[in-house]
Amino acid sequence: MPDQGIFDICVIGGGINGCGIARDAVGRGYSVVLAEMNDFASGTSSGATKLIHGGLRYLEHYEFRLVREALMEREVLWAMAPHIIWPLRFVLPFHKGGIRPAWLIRLGLFLYDHLGGRKLLPATKTLDMRRDPAAKPLKPLFSKAFEYSDGWVDDARMVVLNARDAADRGAEILSRSRVISARRENGLWTVGVQNTTTGALRTITARMLVNAAGPWVDQVLSNAFGKNKVHNVRLVQGSHIVVRKKFSDPRAYFFQNPDNRIIFAIPYENDFTLIGTTDRDYTDDPKNVKISAEEIDYLCSAASEYFAEPVRPEDIVWTYSAVRPLYDDGASMAQEATRDYVLKLDPSGGDAPLLNVFGGKLTTYRRLAEHALEKIGEAIGFKGRSWTAGSSLPGGDFPPTGYAAEVAKLRKAYAFLEDRHAARLVRAYGTRAAKLLGDSGSSEGLGRHFGGTLYEREVRWLIDQEWASRAEDVLWRRTKQGLYLSAEEAAGLEDYMAGATAH
Numbered sequence: 054m055p056d057q058g059i060f061d062i063c064v065i066g067g068g069i070n071g072c073g074i075a076r077d078a079v080g081r082g083y084s085v086v087l088a089e090m091n092d093f094a095s096g097t098s099s100g101a102t103k104l105i106h107g108g109l110r111y112l113e114h115y116e117f118r119l120v121r122e123a124l125m126e127r128e129v130l131w132a133m134a135p136h137i138i139w140p141l142r143f144v145l146p147f148h149k150g151g152i153r154p155a156w157l158i159r160l161g162l163f164l165y166d167h168l169g170g171r172k173l174l175p176a177t178k179t180l181d182m183r184r185d186p187a188a189k190p191l192k193p194l195f196s197k198a199f200e201y202s203d204g205w206v207d208d209a210r211m212v213v214l215n216a217r218d219a220a221d222r223g224a225e226i227l228s229r230s231r232v233i234s235a236r237r238e239n240g241l242w243t244v245g246v247q248n249t250t251t252g253a254l255r256t257i258t259a260r261m262l263v264n265a266a267g268p269w270v271d272q273v274l275s276n277a278f279g280k281n282k283v284h285n286v287r288l289v290q291g292s293h294i295v296v297r298k299k300f301s302d303p304r305a306y307f308f309q310n311p312d313n314r315i316i317f318a319i320p321y322e323n324d325f326t327l328i329g330t331t332d333r334d335y336t337d338d339p340k341n342v343k344i345s346a347e348e349i350d351y352l353c354s355a356a357s358e359y360f361a362e363p364v365r366p367e368d369i370v371w372t373y374s375a376v377r378p379l380y381d382d383g384a385s386m387a388q389e390a391t392r393d394y395v396l397k398l399d400p401s402g403g404d405a406p407l408l409n410v411f412g413g414k415l416t417t418y419r420r421l422a423e424h425a426l427e428k429i430g431e432a433i434g435f436k437g438r439s440w441t442a443g444s445s446l447p448g449g450d451f452p453p454t455g456y457a458a459e460v461a462k463l464r465k466a467y468a469f470l471e472d473r474h475a476a477r478l479v480r481a482y483g484t485r486a487a488k489l490l491g492d493s494g495s496s497e498g499l500g501r502h503f504g505g506t507l508y509e510r511e512v513r514w515l516i517d518q519e520w521a522s523r524a525e526d527v528l529w530r531r532t533k534q535g536l537y538l539s540a541e542e543a544a545g546l547e548d549y550m551a552g553a554t555a556h
């Protein structure tokens with residue numbers, strides 16, 4: 054709780070970085086308020102490829118610090134949230150005359166296996182693609198492949214679980230609240246916040262400000278702070294397509310394209326395949342980002358180079374796009390700009406400090422938050438110690454390899470649940486799935502059925518516990534049930550939510 058109405062820290066932005074910093078800070082004893090102008094993870098943090106990965110291709114750009122930190126984080130994050138994060142094996146096929154020689158890839162994967170932090174994840178191995186089932190959906194182009202480990206994450210849920218945990222620890226977490234002004238007054242920040250649903254204005258006073266607005270970080274500096282000529286981030290668009298399942302193998306594919314780029318094809322939400330991503334400079338407002346016809350063509354034709362059955366635009370059931378807020382290091386090509394994060398304190402010693410967050414990855418958000426807390430400590434005085442490694446995100450308090458046991462437990466307690474419903478609930482809510490289901494003893498007890506495996510009981514939980522207020526929050530961020538609901542069913546949910554969240 055803030056002392057005399059003054060917060061220690063006000064965080065702008067409810068993406069993974071803002072929510073991660075807010076959680077870490079409140080856990081150390083700072084009073085924290087966070088304002089997100091839209092829904093949590095509605096910016097870049099729900100538009101990722103969703104890998105908890107070292108970033109094999111960043112080795113080519115000599116980003117060893119970043120890759121090592123990210124590799125070490127894989128198992129730390131998996132242990133923190135084994136419901137929303139799990140290991141994934143990647144098949145990287147290659148052939149003679151490919152753009153990278155096999156020895157170079159093997160060297161990269163050797164570093165990948167040995168740079169640090171790998172205890173549970175299995176090591177790289179070589180596959181004989183004349184025999185391995187991974188070859189089945191592919192054209193007969195490859196005699197060999199490497200298979201290596203990384204992780205998968207439900208990105209939007211990782212954000213909201215950080216927000217939930219921060220709130221549980223005492224932070225004030227505001228959704229649909231845009232920071233419209235920020236000025237220094239008597240050594241403190243006076244921050245103007247507008248509720249974007251009701252229009253209501255509120256003034257927040259804080260000792261320190263953290264600008265974690267992702268792709269909007271420069272916009273916040275020029276609009277809310279009135280700074281001129283701000284150019285810190287390079288916006289790089291990345292888009293993904295989702296098609297009906299192209300293969301039943303549980304492994305993902307890593308394909309190297311002749312243009313030196315790579316694409317992934319990943320098993321997605323049981324019935325689908327996720328294919329991405331593109332990489333192109335972006336100059337419009339990040340809120341308008343949308344896949345282009347060229348990107349659709351690029352992803353379809355790149356994937357069709359490898360899959361025996363082509364990927365056609367008409368196979369696409371969903372697409373999403375997001376903008377990477379990369380620190381502008383002047384690299385000439387979008388895919389070469391640094392993926393590392395940069396934290397800048399402004400001014401370094403004076404009153405009412407401001408910390409700007411540039412760049413970052415989902416995988417490194419926890420370490421980014423720890424580094425931010427070092428800067429915050431230097432600026433307004435240290436509190437607490439690093440604590441998030443070894444902690445659990447809400448619902449993640451079970452062993453990393455314990456997912457199947459959690460599903461079996463839930464199935465036993467709620468025998469009426471269909472297998473895929475129980476599996477999904479444990480993936481989304483972990484040990485909190487039983488709290489969500491409460492005393493319901495039958496499907497009827499779950500209330501109105503909106504379509505897919507989405508029932509009123511879960512929607513209520515999302516409104517009460519996870520700040521959901523629109524159908525899209527539920528269908529595309531808290532869950533991916535949007536893939537299963539018809540347009541009519543989605544409209545039914547929208548009406549229900551409008552009634553349930555009316556003030």
Ligand SMILES: Cc1cc2nc3c(=O)[nH]c(=O)nc-3n(C[C@H](O)[C@H](O)[C@H](O)COP(=O)(O)OP(=O)(O)OC[C@H]3O[C@@H](n4cnc5c(N)ncnc54)[C@H](O)[C@@H]3O)c2cc1C
Nearest residue numbers: 066068069070090096097098102104232267291413415416
């Ligand atoms: C295509 C793509 C693929 C990626 N794949 C991966 C991957 O596989 N693995 C990985 O580790 N990383 C990946 N990343 C990187 C990762 O997604 C981003 O680094 C991360 O999500 C950035 O989070 P953020 O919190 O900085 O920004 P955001 O998630 O965009 O959050 C910023 C928030 O600030 C809010 N905001 C802006 N202005 C204001 C204001 N005035 N007031 C209040 N709120 C405001 C916005 O609404 C937004 O929600 C990928 C990124 C892209 C684009």
